[in-house]
Amino acid sequence: MHLVYPVVLAALLFCTGLYGVLARRNAILVLMSVELMLAAVGLNLVAFDVWLRDELRSGQVFTLFLIALGAAEIGIGLAIVLLVHRERGTSAVDRLRELREPRGTPRPAPGEPGEHPTP
């Protein structure tokens, strides 16, 4: 089989995931896009492993690790998203902008709680 097929597919999947990460508003959708990117990376690893006939099966083993890490990541990520949703009432990433530069108004004093959800 031609190596270009899996590699190009992996690249396209990765870019799709990238688009999702950059364009999606819901944090869970962003996490899903991240999973897409991880899967694309896994496909790449397996393709090269098979092509190179690696005796240690490094690529496949790394893909396994990747899957495990992806599972852990989505667990933690979802926990964080849930926490944010519980605290702020939203899981839209572009509304969590507490760290932006205040416009026009002076910076709140250090002691002042800056806990207002941005409009």
Added chain:
Amino acid sequence: MNTITAAALVPLLPFAAAALVLLTGRRAPGFVQPLAVLPTLASALLAILVAVRQAGAEPLTAATTLADPGDAPTVHLALHLDGFAVLVAVLVSVVACCVQLYSTAHLREDPRYPSYSALVSLFTAAMLLVVYADDLIVLLVGWEVMGACSYFLIGHHWETPAARAASLKAFLVTKLGDVPFLIGLFALAGDAGTFRISSILARLASPPSPLELAHPTLIALLLLAGVAGKSAQVPLHTWLPDAMAGPTPVSALIHAATMVAAGVYFVARLLPVFAASSAALLVLAAVAALTMVGSALAALAQDDLKRLLAYSTIGQLGYMTGALAAADREAAVFHLLTHGAFKALLFLSAGVLIKAAGTGSLTALSRLRDLKRRAPDAYGTMTIGLLALAAVPPFSGFFSKEAVLGAARHTAAGHTGAPAAAGWLVLCAGLAAAVLTAAYAAKLWLAVFHDPVGARAGEPPAAPPAAPAVTAALWLLAVPSLLLGLAAWPLPGWLDDGDLAPGPGISLLAVGATLAGGLAAYATWRGAYEAIGSEETGVDPTPALLGPLRRHAAAGFHLDALYTAALVRPTRAAARLVAFLDRAVVDTYVRGAAAAPGWLGTLTRRAQTGNVQTYLSAIVAGVLVIAVAAVLVAAGE
């Protein structure tokens, strides 16, 4: 105590007193008066002691190296005690002593008396330093300290705008002369190869191969500018009448002993340098003549007592510079001494009179009666002072003026090295000024005191009698005003062994001039006095004497207006231009330098939206650009 130590103590004592008073005056006001008077008194006694010891002896010189700049001439802290120095030092310290004594009473209520007395002490110390110094740089230090002190003292009443303006004017005008003066000093030292005055004079006079200055006229004219500034000669005299805004004792000090005397003394000290250039002597003579006649006319037209005296000071200084132009420094210093005594006396008695009458205007004074009885000491001493000023024979002024005119006649006859034209100029102007001087002295006396039939109606305000210290100072100064003329015979033995005794011909001429001036003033005064009942004017004889000239003379011949038009306005315009350029151009850069980063910061802040996706987009885009660049570079190799 040897003579050098005593001489060193003379300027040091007032200086130490000044430093001490400035440091402690605020906290210990009780010590200020003794600290002001006693060191000055001690320094006066020491100066007299030095003078007595040095009488007619060889000049003493002592020096210690102050700074050795290598390739430039060495600066020495040097004293030179010749007849001129010790005599002028006696004059300075005695007048300063009288002024300090007088000030204890005159400025008793003044809250700034401590700083005032300290500055007077410092002023005295600086002048004494100038007098004794044998090094041009040390002399310059004293010279400049005097300038600063005069600024502070003239501006003593700084609450009034007149005093502020006068002090600033005095400072600026004298500094205007000091800049060429400084250049002249360096030029002189450059030509002579040393800063020591005694060495310069010795080399100029060394018989086999006298030192030839490379630029004698240039040096002399540059130095003359500084002298004209300090000694209030035309055209830099305008600060002196305005300096009357200061307290009266300060005027006495500036006019009689310090400051204005410094310029004359300096020329007397360095006369061989000036005599090396006949052009400089001619300029000096022209300046002296112009000063004498112009200031006498202006004095005649003044209405204010102190301003009149100020103009008379300028005129008398003109006599001194005239004597110097005739290359006779003995006459100049003789007149400096007598003038110092009688002018200090005149100012101090004028201060008493003004305090007693509550006004300094001659018109107002001429309406008041009984001033003679209200201020008997002022009356007596002022009469003596005015007689001396007018050069009436037995008084000191007569002898010294005679000496000046005699020196001028000598020069006119070609007996000295100075150009004859300078002698003629000084002689004619001196005689004309003698007439005018007698006229304004008579006018002053008549207008203030003379009331033969009691026609004056004004009642002077009730004022306490003069304090004993004031009276003591007045009579102390009256003695030399009366008797100093007799020094004409012993004095040459202390100085250059010339002849200061009055000659018969010139004496007759001068006495005639004095009489003419006095009589003219009396005649016109009579006219005004007889009309006193019918008119509301005072008994001012000036309008009849001067006619249409009076208006211009009263304004000092509009020299101030001329300066305003020629110098002050262009300077102000330039200053405004600079201020505008500073605000509109330079500040724009400064503000722009602050504003541009501010705007950039504002723009950059916009990028910090808080949106993670925006950041991530930017990062990925950047990574892409770098990757493409790397690939292109790799492909290019």
Added chain:
Amino acid sequence: MTGRELLSPSGQDVVFVLVGLVTLGAAVLCVTSRHLVHAALWLVVALGGIAVHYLLLTAEFVAWVQVLIYLGSVVVLVLFGLMLTRAPIGPSPEADSRNRPVALVVALAAAGVLVTLLVDAFRTTWIDLDTPHGTSRQVGDGLFRAWVLPFEALSVLLLAALVGAIVLSRRPGKRPEGGER
């Protein structure tokens, strides 16, 4: 590996391309769908497609792990997450942020760069798939001979992630809360 041409595809190539198209389509739908639940389901399709690719590349063990863990647990987790954050069932108009045009440009540029580079680099490379390379035995050998230490470390990491998730999602003790989870 000589004698093979790009334009003479084998059967595996054809299958790979077809499944790849499906996978890519599902992925694109996943990141563009306005229904949040649909997006999750399209993710399932995409991940399943990748599992098929693993099989085609003879990495069968990885393929099954992919199916088990990704399709089984991860997607279920995502669906739980959607439900717990009260995601709307119907199409939600605010699924995409305003960053979308930028994201599109960046993603297309990245895709262009990557595809150009990869095609250029691997134009003449073929994979020999005649002998299986990823059977359970082979991968197990590799995993437990060469990679056992990272494997154990990974188990610790998973434990840490587990604990972290529990700590994060625990309710704050004091605040009474009603039925959000």
